[in-house]
Amino acid sequence: MSQDSIIPVGRTQRSADHQANANEVVVSVENVTKYFGPLKVLDGVSLDVRQGQLVAIVGRSGSGKSTLLRCMNGLEAIQGGRITICGHDIGLGKSNRAELRRDVGMVFQNYNLFPHLTVERNITLALTLVKKKANREALRIASEVLALVGLADKISAYPEQLSGGQQQRVAIARSLALTPQVMLFDEVTSALDPELTIEVLKVMEDLAERGMTMVFVTHEMAFARRVADQVVFMHQGKVWEAGPTAQVFAHPATTEFAQFIGTGL
């Protein structure tokens, strides 16, 4: 296990220290409420994510799942409750973002790559500006992380030369390069054609294998069922179901969730 490598320690290769922290809570959402104007989009939401866990947040459009994810990262402000992520208290306003950004990575539905920069520069930009790495070091990390997502040969390409799936993988690589402790995925395959979805899900599974703590909002129920440790079902701004994946899917406590998975949305 090289200390310089950006690849997180694998599930099956935990060191003694990690064993001790295996159950540490890295994301704590306590009774969070949020309004968009007069509309209450999050109503007393509580959620815990432990180190190394994979949590899938599912629900219909408008259930508040994307909003919750964005609140976790400080992209949206909350009006009530508390969110603590990697030891940082998000606060009611938008504060202490810098340290937060170092520990939390986010991947968006529309990839949001910088179109005027090459894939290499997309990845090395934050490495050089935020983490103050030297150019050579940044390039090494970029190559390493691109190899991880299977796009080492595209390092000099521009985003528009890549397919949607490739762009999303680059987006994941870009976030991964900053060695976050937690990665958030906001419906990252929703904008992709089915054939391209598979390659992205593969990368996410691979990351999970290596022990990354991941929270993802998704419509891919099969993927969630197979990969996630915990499933959270949201409906009308509240958490209606939460618990270990197998259990929740086998014995839905609410009719809403039963209907939801029944329709296979």
Add this chain to the structure above:
Amino acid sequence: MTYKFDFSFLAERWPAFLEGAWLTIQLTVVAIVLGFVVGTLCAVLRVYGGGVVRRLVGGYVEIIRNTPLLVQIFIVYFGLASVGLKLSAELSAIIALVINVGAYTTEIMRAGIESIGKTQLEAADCLGLTRLQTIFHIVLLPAMERVFPALSSQFVLLMLASSVTSQISAEELTATANLIQSETYRSFEVYVVVAVVYLALSFLYRFAFWLIGRLLFVRRRKLGTAL
């Protein structure tokens, strides 16, 4: 009455036209560079600044765009002189031109900056970039690429409008033409020649901007697509 066109003065006076053109180039290149800096700064302030700053910039832009350049030049040249600040004609011209083109550049760059989607800013924010870093690396260059044609046109217009500075006796091409026609009495021919020189300068400036665009916008040069 038939008029006999006589361009013979050109034989010995043509260097003067070139000198005049060179003076205009010097004057307007300085004004364009400074005006671009001023305009970009104000555009950033206008988009990202607080309420007071935004209104101040907005006011500056409206005032300049709704008053004639000639009056602005008079205010700078005669106005400052009357309160004791006697600047040279060329310096006054540059100041007035910078203030003028700065306002138009602000509007153009503002449109460019606003065309950069919020999602780009969000992505940069999530990567940990500061506001300033985001503006510099993610916003400004793509914004410029989007509005580059409008910017180029504006700067060419400025070069043509600089002819007005001849009125405060700034040394440039039109002033040179005025001088030559007063000495040769061939007004029509002289002004036709100077019009041709300005036309040539327009092409030169447009070519220069095209070149700058090729150099700055690497992605566009390589892929040939719009942003």
Add this chain to the structure above:
Amino acid sequence: MNQFTSVHAIYLLEAARWTLLLSLIALMGGGVLGLALALGRVSRIATLRFIATAYIQLIQGTPLLVLLFLSYFGLSMAGYRLDPVVAAGLSLTIYVGAFLGEIWRGCIEAVPRTQWEASDCLGLNRFQQYTHVILPQAVRIATAPTVGFMVQVVKNTSLASIIGFVELTRAGQIVNNSTFQPFLVFLFVGAIYFAICYPLSVASRVLERRLHVAR
């Protein structure tokens, strides 16, 4: 040295009427010329296209001041002595025509291709297409930028002062030569220009917004 009094202020305001008159002349003359140029630019006859394009390129690459000097000093040397107001009107017509032509060409081309196709399929000939389908729509698109350009026209009339026509700017110079208070005088002159131009700018923006909402 005199004080700047209300007499001066009124003199300037009265001179502003000449600014407005010259602007109107420029717009009418330039408007007719601009329409011809715009139609020429989109014409199917290559020669017309060439002439219109060449004219626009030529004028847009020349300073207005040089055009003014050509028509006032140049023509007078050639034996055609024009009044300052006539020379100014002529130069502005030539100048404004080129720019309006370019703006209006853009507006004609902005009318969707499908409109041409539909009217053609209905059996309308080219002239009918223009008058009943294309131009009415082009006019709607053109309103905002044309009103916006009027601001440029009003500001450009200030150059007529240089050939001696007593409009607002020249009046300002005259008052300044008498009162020697350039800041006060020219700021007042600027304020009058602003009072004329700003409403036009605002109107143009409102029209622009309304156009996009309607679409």
